[in-house]
Amino acid sequence: MRWRVRVRIMPRQGILDPQGQAVAHALGSLGFAGVAAARVGRTVELALDAPAEADARDAAKRMCERLLANPVTEDFVVDTAEALA
């Protein structure tokens, strides 16, 4: 069975996020008031073959630990897993 698993990887709280600061600054320059802060992370959508949703989520978690996320600077969440077929 195939699953679409969505993983969200964000800079850890307390870690400097220059990309987010640049976004917040640029939004202010464009006239958007009320932007207190911005943080920029990544979303990875995986199409995975696995017998069950728990297996797909577990595989995605291990992929984050091995490759997708930097454990020193980033946190990750396996956000959604939905059956594709």
Added chain:
Amino acid sequence: MRWRVRVRIMPRQGILDPQGQAVAHALGSLGFAGVAAARVGRTVELALDAPAEADARDAAKRMCERLLANPVTEDFVVDTAEALA
């Protein structure tokens, strides 16, 4: 009132996503079987001051249109909006 609004920006379907292809290939090389495809996008978390959730979501949508997303190559979704304080 302050809101945390999360926006997800992904390469459009049908647009080549070399970063996603690299991720899928690297996962295979690391021994993860069953990865059919990967797509890599961005998540932007905004801390926004707005009177109501609908205003915060609407502001985030306009920020995507003006700055955060490339309308030619990317789709965006205003994913969640939650009250911070």
